[in-house]
Amino acid sequence: MTETRTSELVVGLPVVATGDADALDRIADLSPAKRTLRRFLSHRLAVFGALVIGLMALCGLLAPIVAPHDPNKIDLLQIAQSPSLLHPLGTDAVGRDALSRVIYGARISLSVGVCAVGIYIAIGFVLGALAGYAGGWVDNLLMRFTDIVMCFPTFVLILILVGMLGPSIWNVIFAIGLFGWPGIARLVRGQVLQLRELDYVIAARILGAGAIDVMFRHILPNVIGPLTVAATLGIASAILTEAGLSFLGLGVVQPTPSWGSMLNDARSPATLAGKPWLWIAPGVSISLAVLAINFIGDGLRDAFDVRSRAVG
Numbered sequence: 001m002t003e004t005r006t007s008e009l010v011v012g013l014p015v016v017a018t019g020d021a022d023a024l025d026r027i028a029d030l031s032p033a034k035r036t037l038r039r040f041l042s043h044r045l046a047v048f049g050a051l052v053i054g055l056m057a058l059c060g061l062l063a064p065i066v067a068p069h070d071p072n073k074i075d076l077l078q079i080a081q082s083p084s085l086l087h088p089l090g091t092d093a094v095g096r097d098a099l100s101r102v103i104y105g106a107r108i109s110l111s112v113g114v115c116a117v118g119i120y121i122a123i124g125f126v127l128g129a130l131a132g133y134a135g136g137w138v139d140n141l142l143m144r145f146t147d148i149v150m151c152f153p154t155f156v157l158i159l160i161l162v163g164m165l166g167p168s169i170w171n172v173i174f175a176i177g178l179f180g181w182p183g184i185a186r187l188v189r190g191q192v193l194q195l196r197e198l199d200y201v202i203a204a205r206i207l208g209a210g211a212i213d214v215m216f217r218h219i220l221p222n223v224i225g226p227l228t229v230a231a232t233l234g235i236a237s238a239i240l241t242e243a244g245l246s247f248l249g250l251g252v253v254q255p256t257p258s259w260g261s262m263l264n265d266a267r268s269p270a271t272l273a274g275k276p277w278l279w280i281a282p283g284v285s286i287s288l289a290v291l292a293i294n295f296i297g298d299g300l301r302d303a304f305d306v307r308s309r310a311v312g
Contacts, residue, residue, distance in 0.1 A: 036303045036304060037303070039302060039303040040299050040300065040302075040303040043295075043298065043299035043302055043303070045295040045298065045299065046295050046296050046298060046299020046300070046302075046303075047299070048292070048295060049291070049292035049293060049294070049295030049296040049299070050292075050296055050299075052288060052289070052292035053110075053289065053292050053293060053296065056106045056110065056285075056289060056292075057106070057110055059103050059106055060103070060104070060106035060107040060110055060111075061107075063100075063103050063104045063106070063107060066103055067097075067099070067100035067103045067104060068087075068088075068097060068099060068100060069087075069096075069097035069099075069100045070097075070100065071096060071097065071100040071101040071103075071104045071255075071257045072096065072255045072256075072257070073095075073096060073097070074094045074095050074096060075091070075095035075096070076094075076095055077095065078091045078095040079091065079093060079094065079095045080092065080093055080095075080275055081095075082275075082277070083277055087099065089102065089277050089281045090275070090277040090278065092262075092265060092266075092278055093265065093271075096255075098262075098277060098278060098281055099281070100257075101257035101262060102257075102259070102262070102281050102282060102285055104257045105257045105258045105259045105261075105262060105282065105285065106259075106285070106289075108169060108242070108252055108256065108257070108258040108259075109239045109242060109243065109258065109259055109260075109285075109286070109289060110235075110239070110289070111169075112169065112172055112173055112176070112238055112239065112242040113234075113235035113236070113238040113239045113242070113293075114235060115173045115177070116172070116173045116176035116177045116180065116238045116242075117176075117177075117180070117231050117234040117235050117238055118177070118231075119173070119174070119176075119177025119178070119180075120176070120177045120178070120179075120180035120181035120184060120234070121181075121184055121227065121230075121231050121234070123177070123178075123181040123184075123185075124180075124181035124182070124183070124184025124185040124187070124188060125184065125185075125188050125223075125227065127142050127146070127181065127185040127188075128184065128185035128186065128187065128188025128189040128191075128192065129188050129189075129192050129215055129219070129220075129223075130142065131143055131185070131189045131192075132188065132189040132190070132191070132192025132193045132196065133192050133196055133211060133214075133215060133219070139189070142185070143186075143189065146182045146185050146186060149179070149182050150182045150183075154179050154180065155241060155244065157175075157179045158172075158175040158176055158179055158241060158245070159245070159248070159250065161174075161175040161178070161179075162175045162245060162250045162251075163250060167245075167249065167250045167251060167252070167253055168252070168253060169251070169252045169253075169256070172241075172242055172245055172250075172251055172252070176238050176241055176242070180234065180237075180238070183230070184227070184230055184234075187226055187227070187230055188223060188227070191219075191222070191223045191226060192219055192223070195218075195219045195222055195223070196219065200218065201214060201218050201219065204217075204218055225300075225304035225305075226304070228300055228304070229297055229300045229301045229304065232293060232296050232297040232300055233293070233294065233297040235293050236289070236290040236293040236294055236297070239286065239289055239290055239293070240286070240290060242258070242260060243258070243259055243260035243263070243286050244260065245260065246258045246259070246260025246261040246263075246264060247260045247261070247263050247264045247267075248264070249264060259282040259283075259285050259286050260282075260286075262278070262279070262281075262282035263279055263282050263283060265278070266278035266279035266282075267279075
């Protein structure tokens with residue numbers, strides 16, 4: 001009886017537990033992309049984070065439909081109202097609905113995170129790939145420049161640049177994108193230095209493939225995994241940076257709602273003590289978004305790392 005059950009498991013498709021990532025990888029009929037997806041879906045916290053961010057992004061995109069009120073409408077008859085059925089998160093010092101401003105603020109935070117990270121991922125990949133593939137004096141020059149940039153506090157540089165350019169969402173995106181690339185460049189350089197010595201890359205060069213062809217056809221696909229993880233975690237950092245700049249009055253221009261500017265509006269001692277709904281909602285939104293993105297980053301790291309044993 002035992003031999004029969006063992007032979008059935010060997011011949012047939014094995015029953016795989018949800019948390020057993022190694023068993024998932026042993027299913028021969030799954031492509032690498034499907035195996036990666038299965039490993040990601042096995043990470044419960046990552047799935048939770050994806051659902052949270054997906055819900056926030058959906059609310060931001062559908063804000064005109066989802067938000068119960070105009071986020072910039074001033075109602076002098078509803079100044080600093082407590083949470084109620086009409087205003088579930090209350091109103092601010094000029095009568096604007098807090099819930100509507102939180103929903104519209106998701107647009108700002110998520111768009112800043114995605115756009116700024118997209119900019120510095122592109123810069124970091126180009127510089128890192130060029131340094132790693134070319135080597136020699138090019139590598140030394142680019143890496144010493146990267147080291148110099150990394151010597152300065154990134155937030156201080158962003159603060160100075162935005163202060164010079166003036167508060168604007170586009171200036172915030174540009175500043176974060178301009179100074180966020182050094183870590184990505186070093187990551188890509190390390191990956192390229194390792195990949196360029198592999199047999200299939202050397203064979204491609206011997207057969208006459210150009211540098212651009214080798215980079216995009218043979219090296220880039222193997223760098224996508226670490227880049228995706230770094231980009232995901234970078235979005236969380238960019239959201240915090242935007243919130244900090246908006247809190248200091250250097251982010252989005254009023255009356256455009258953002259989570260950081262809402263915290264700035266609620267920083268008076270009277271508001272902090274007597275009207276907590278004005279700072280709890282944006283504060284929880286920032287924390288939840290950053291935490292969810294970090295969960296996604298952990299899940300992607302485990303999904304791309306075939307040596308990983310533990311999933312959430």
